[in-house]
Amino acid sequence: MPSQLDLSSEHLRSFRSLKDPLADQIISKIIHEDVNAINKLFEQITRNRSIEEVPLPPEIKSYFKEQSKMPEWADHEKLHKGQSFYAEYGLEISMLLFFLSLPAAYSCWRGAKVLTFTGRLVEDRPHLSKTGQPPSNTNRLNRRLMETAQFVVDVMAPESFHANGSGIIACLKVRLMHAAVRHLIIDTGRWDSEDLGEPINQMDMAGTLQSFAALIIQGLENMGFDLSKEEVDAYYHCWHVAGHFMGVVPEMNPAEYENGLALGHAIINDQSDPNRTSESCDSLIHSLIEYVNEKIPGRAFDNYVPIFLIKYFLNKNVHSAFNFHLKPKFLYVILEWLIKLLVFFTKLQKRLHKWFANKHFAVTKNHIMSEMLNHLNNHKKIQFTIPDSLRGVWTSKLKK
Numbered sequence: 001m002p003s004q005l006d007l008s009s010e011h012l013r014s015f016r017s018l019k020d021p022l023a024d025q026i027i028s029k030i031i032h033e034d035v036n037a038i039n040k041l042f043e044q045i046t047r048n049r050s051i052e053e054v055p056l057p058p059e060i061k062s063y064f065k066e067q068s069k070m071p072e073w074a075d076h077e078k079l080h081k082g083q084s085f086y087a088e089y090g091l092e093i094s095m096l097l098f099f100l101s102l103p104a105a106y107s108c109w110r111g112a113k114v115l116t117f118t119g120r121l122v123e124d125r126p127h128l129s130k131t132g133q134p135p136s137n138t139n140r141l142n143r144r145l146m147e148t149a150q151f152v153v154d155v156m157a158p159e160s161f162h163a164n165g166s167g168i169i170a171c172l173k174v175r176l177m178h179a180a181v182r183h184l185i186i187d188t189g190r191w192d193s194e195d196l197g198e199p200i201n202q203m204d205m206a207g208t209l210q211s212f213a214a215l216i217i218q219g220l221e222n223m224g225f226d227l228s229k230e231e232v233d234a235y236y237h238c239w240h241v242a243g244h245f246m247g248v249v250p251e252m253n254p255a256e257y258e259n260g261l262a263l264g265h266a267i268i269n270d271q272s273d274p275n276r277t278s279e280s281c282d283s284l285i286h287s288l289i290e291y292v293n294e295k296i297p298g299r300a301f302d303n304y305v306p307i308f309l310i311k312y313f314l315n316k317n318v319h320s321a322f323n324f325h326l327k328p329k330f331l332y333v334i335l336e337w338l339i340k341l342l343v344f345f346t347k348l349q350k351r352l353h354k355w356f357a358n359k360h361f362a363v364t365k366n367h368i369m370s371e372m373l374n375h376l377n378n379h380k381k382i383q384f385t386i387p388d389s390l391r392g393v394w395t396s397k398l399k400k
Helices: 009-017 020-035 037-047 058-067 074-105 109-124 135-155 166-187 202-211 212-224 229-245 258-273 278-296 305-317 330-341 346-373 388-399
Strands: none
Touching: 009 020, 009 202, 009 258, 020 058, 020 166, 037 166, 074 135, 074 202, 074 212, 074 229, 074 278, 074 305, 074 346, 074 388, 109 166, 109 202, 135 166, 135 229, 166 202, 166 346, 202 212, 202 229, 202 258, 202 305, 212 229, 212 258, 212 305, 212 330, 212 346, 229 258, 229 330, 278 305, 278 346
């Protein structure tokens, strides 16, 4: 049976002021010694997938060595089964990032402010950009999406949690980058910690973790997949281990899927206030919709497909999270009303929505995943890397 979890608002909100002392201390020391070192660190850990041969500062070398030890409670058999599960459902999981994980995260108004604030930070400090110029909104979103997709692949790839595996290294890199962004945001003096909490705090990190873990499982079930308890537990365990390496405190990184799902919903509900849904939330979700529109051939169904899928998965998973001010085209409104008229009975309505979602999901998945499989980010001179074993399976599925 899952252990009891305190999901009261008072308890959850206490984690808004809790950061990551270990990673924060390392970043503070590096910046104190050389204020420009942070830019070099960003470049080194993002451009190099392995850190073994990279000339990193002693503190960073020591950090990767000491923090890369597997926790005693990690179950290697579950990790292997979870990665096999990802190989089977990786295409669907990748698309759920677009239509569930990211929209759920964007609906959290406090966390959304961190993302938009970080974008403005790059514009205010052009030296943080590799080209010396602030990236455009499209380029910034494209980079963020590719980095997120790469992170998920790294965590769920075969042998990712072996010694110096891609999952361990990716999580430790993210942990450091969170601390660096946290420092830079606070250093501006323009962040309201009293109202927003600390930037990228433990509550934010836990919510993001569950958007990759428990919400994905629920999203797959909402697509009609009949998942066994063994599959669910194995996939979730991979992210439970990842949360450990990312620096999420145990109280906000439950071991059981049921608790993880409840925690993810509680965090989203706590941050999804219709009266506080901000410009940050709307700008992020509209940028995501525009990105999907660009990848789908033709213009007739622009907005309709991405908005339909986002609404479907958010309303099926986290009912109170849909507070975006989305303004779909007239065609979308007509189709929505036709669906309501045709599905008078609730049971028929559920079946029709699931059919529509799966149909549009499959078409969109093929276009976006084909680009991701062939993606090369020349701007950062790194390749979006997918292990050959996963690439072969997914390419074969796309051809069917």
